[in-house]
Amino acid sequence: xxxxxxxxxxxxxxxxxxxxxxxxxxxxxxxxxxxxxxxxxxxxxxxxxxxxxxxxxxxxxxxxxxxxxxxxxxxxxxxxxxxxxxxxxxxxxxxxxxxxxxxxxxxxxxxxxxxxxxxxxxxxxxxxxxxxxxxxxxxxxxxxxxxxxxxxxxxxxxxxxxxxxxxxxxxxxxxxxxxxxxxxxxxxxxxxxxxxxxxxxxxxxxxxxxxxxxxxxxxxxxxxxxxxxxxxxxxxxxxxxxxxxxxxxxxxxxxxxxxxxxxxxxxxxxxxxxxxxxxxxxxxxxxxxxxxxxxxxxxxxxxxxxxxxxxxxxxxxxxxxxxxxxxxxxxxxxxxxxxxxxxxxxxxxxxxxxxxxxxxxxxxxxxxxxxxxxxxxxxxxxxxxxxxxxxxxxxxxxxxxxxxxxxxxxxxxxxxxxxxxxxxxxxxxxxxxxxxxxxxxxxxxxxxxxxxxxxxxxxxxxxxxxxxxxxx
Numbered sequence: 001x002x003x004x005x006x007x008x009x010x011x012x013x014x015x016x017x018x019x020x021x022x023x024x025x026x027x028x029x030x031x032x033x034x035x036x037x038x039x040x041x042x043x044x045x046x047x048x049x050x051x052x053x054x055x056x057x058x059x060x061x062x063x064x065x066x067x068x069x070x071x072x073x074x075x076x077x078x079x080x081x082x083x084x085x086x087x088x089x090x091x092x093x094x095x096x097x098x099x100x101x102x103x104x105x106x107x108x109x110x111x112x113x114x115x116x117x118x119x120x121x122x123x124x125x126x127x128x129x130x131x132x133x134x135x136x137x138x139x140x141x142x143x144x145x146x147x148x149x150x151x152x153x154x155x156x157x158x159x160x161x162x163x164x165x166x167x168x169x170x171x172x173x174x175x176x177x178x179x180x181x182x183x184x185x186x187x188x189x190x191x192x193x194x195x196x197x198x199x200x201x202x203x204x205x206x207x208x209x210x211x212x213x214x215x216x217x218x219x220x221x222x223x224x225x226x227x228x229x230x231x232x233x234x235x236x237x238x239x240x241x242x243x244x245x246x247x248x249x250x251x252x253x254x255x256x257x258x259x260x261x262x263x264x265x266x267x268x269x270x271x272x273x274x275x276x277x278x279x280x281x282x283x284x285x286x287x288x289x290x291x292x293x294x295x296x297x298x299x300x301x302x303x304x305x306x307x308x309x310x311x312x313x314x315x316x317x318x319x320x321x322x323x324x325x326x327x328x329x330x331x332x333x334x335x336x337x338x339x340x341x342x343x344x345x346x347x348x349x350x351x352x353x354x355x356x357x358x359x360x361x362x363x364x365x366x367x368x369x370x371x372x373x374x375x376x377x378x379x380x381x382x383x384x385x386x387x388x389x390x391x392x393x394x395x396x397x398x399x400x401x402x403x404x405x406x407x408x409x410x411x412x413x414x415x416x417x418x419x420x421x422x423x424x425x426x427x428x429x430x431x432x433x434x435x436x437x438x439x440x441x442x443x444x445x446x447x448x449x450x451x452x453x454x455x456x457x458x459x460x461x462x463x464x465x466x467x468x469x470x471x472x
Contacts, residue, residue, distance in 0.1 A: 034082040036074045038430075039330040040399055043082035043464075045069065050093040054110075054166065054174065054200040057094075060087065061198070062172035067462045070194040072112060072139030075322070076146065077336055078431040079464025080193050086462060089198060091141055097121050098201060105206040106163060111141025111199045116273070119319050123269055128209040128314045130161040134242075135322040141199040146428045147191030147383070149373050149390070151240040153232060156373035156384060159190045166201035170456040174200070179378075188451045191381045193427065195466040196448075196455055209269075212239055212317060213261040214310040219243065221251045225347045225389070228372060232257060240317060245368040250355040253370060258317060265311040271319040280324045284335075287366055288396045325394070335366075335396050336407075336430065340414060341373070341388040342423035353417045354391065361410035365395040380444045383424050408432035415441070431468055438469040445470060 033042040046066065051057045061068065064087045071081035072091045082088055094112035101107070102125045109118060115129060116136035122128065132138075133148045144165065147157050155161070164178040167189055175197070177186040189196050219227050224243065232238050237260045243253035327335055342350040358365050369392040376382040397403045411432040415425045424441045425433065439445065449470055452459070 034069075034071060034074075034088050036077055036079075036081060038077050038334045038336055040077075040334050040404065041079075043079060044084060045082055045088040046085045048088045048090060050090040052093045054094070054168065057089065057168045057198050057200055058172045058174060060089065061168055061170060061460075066460070068170070068198075068460050069463050070145075070198055070461070072142035072145075073114065073137055075138055075142065076193075076428040078429055080146075080428060081463060083462040083464065083467065091139060091198075094141075094200060100125070102127065105208070106203065107206055108164075108201060108203040109140060111144070111165075111202055112139050114139055115143070116319055116321075119270060119315050122206060123209060123315050126209045127206045129318055130205050130207040131155045131158050132318065135320045135325075136318060137322040140202050140204075144190055144199055144202055145192065145194050147376070147379055147381070149371070151242045151371055153235075153238045153241050153372070154374060157191075157376040157379070157382070159376055159378050161205045162190060162202065163205060164203040165189065165199055167197040168200055169197045170458065170460045185451060185455065187378055188380045188448045191379045191383075191427075192448060193381075193465050194463060195461050195470060196452060197461065207314075209313055209315050210239075211261045211263055211265040212258040212312055212314050213263065214312075215257045215259060217255045217257075219253045219255050221253060221351060222348060224253050224255075224370075225344050227255075229344075233372070235259070239314065241371070243370040245351075245370065247365050248355075248359055250351065250358070250368055258314075261311060263311055265313050265316075268316060269313045270315055271321060273321070275321065275323075277321070277324045277326070281326065281328050284325070284327060284366065288333075288364055327396075330399065333396055333398050335394065338393040338395070338411060338414070338429050339426035340391045340393075340418045340423060341383050341426070342391070342418055342421050343386055343388055346421035346423065347389050350391070350417060350421050350423065353421075354414060357410055357413050357417065358393075361406070361413075363395055363407070363410055364397065365393055367394045368392065369394070380448045381427070381442050382444075383426055385424075388423065404430075412437065427465060431464060433469075435469055 032045055034045050035042045049060055051060060067083050067086040069081060069083045069086040069088045070091060071088060074081055091112040094110035095117060096110050098108040105127060114137055115132045119136060131150060131152050133143060133150050143158055147159055149157050164176060167175045167177055169175060175182060177189060179186060232241050238257055239260055240258035243255040245253055371390040373384045373388055373390055375386050376384045397407050415433050415437050418425055419440050
C-alpha cells in the first residue's frame, strides 16, 4: 500500500468515525449529567453517547481523544460509571442476541442486553442463566465488569460462567478474550470496572430451566455454617440459597432454599414486566421509618415463613425486578447496598461484630442477606480468593452530605472488621474505603494497573473508582 493510499484510508476512517460519533450523539439527550440508582449525586460529563453497535464503540474511541466512561443499568453506587469531562458511553443500545446454541447451552450477546432480555430469548428453549444477580435489570456487560454473583449454590462469581468476551480497547481496536486467548487481560477485565476497555459482547454458559420448590427454615446463628455445609452445600438439588438477618440483633437467620422439584409449577414462567410494587414500597417505608419498623420486618418474614411451599420455574425466580426494592421517591432518602466477604472460620465473629457496629452507629439497615460463594482464583480483583460467606447489607440513609459522611464512617469500621478477619469488601458501592483499605483488600491491584499501562497508556478509560484507587 502506498503512503498516499494509507493516508486516504486514515482520513476516511476518521471521517466515518466522526460521522458515527455525531449520529450516535443525536440518539441521546443533550444532558451532561450521569446519575446512578442512588441519585445521591449527579456526575458531570462532557458528552453522553448511546452507541448502537460494536463499530460505533470503536469509532467513538478512535474519534474522541479525551477521557471515556462506561455505564449500563447504572446500579453501581459510587461513581464507577462516570468521570469528569468524559465521553460517557451508555451501553444500553447494544442489546442484541448474537447467537444461541441450544444443544451446547451457550449464548453470545451484546453487553448492553439485560439479564431479563436474555431470559426472554432463552426461556422458550427451556434454558436458564447459570449465574446472575438476584435481580434481572442489570446489563450483562455491567455484571461482567463487577464480576457479580447471586444466590446460586456452588457457583460463586460470574467469571465461572463466562466463556469469552469482546473488548474494545482505548485505541479503538477489538480484541477477543478467553481463558486461552489473552488470558491475563481476560482475568483483569472481568471485575475490572471498565478501566481496561469497553466490553461489547459476552459469551456465556447456560443452565437448564427447571421447577423449583421453596423451603424455609429458622436456624440458630452459631449453627448456620455447619447447617449450610451439611444441608445445602452437599445437596445436589439445592439451586438457590440465602439467609436473612433483621435488625436490631441480626442473630436469627431465616434460611430460604430453592430445590429442584419433579412437581409441576404454575404456568407463569417469567415474572411479568411492569408490575405494580406499591405494597412492597409501602412495606419498605414502614420498616425503615416507623418506630418498631424492625419488628414489622421480622413479622413479615415470619408470615412468609408460614406460607405453603412455593413452586415456580427457575426462570421465574431469576426474573425478579429491582423495582420491588425501589422506594417511592429518593428525594429525601436513598437506599443502598454494601457487601462483605469472610471465610467460614470467621463467620460468627464477623456477624456479631457487624451487628455491634450497626447498632452503635444507629444505621438504618433493613436487612442483611447471607449467601455463599466458592473461591474465584481466576480474576485479578477477586473478592473470593477462598470460599466465603457473603453479607449483603440493604440500608437507608438521608440524602445529605452529613448522612453520607456518617455512613462512610461506619462503613470503614465494617471494612476494618472484614480485613482483620481475612475477608474483603465489594467494590460496586459507595467509595467509603480509604486507599490503604483498598490496597489491603485487593493486593493484586498492582498487576491490573500494570496491564492498564499497556492497553491504555494515556489513561483514557476512567471512572471515580479508578481515579481513587487504581491510579497508574
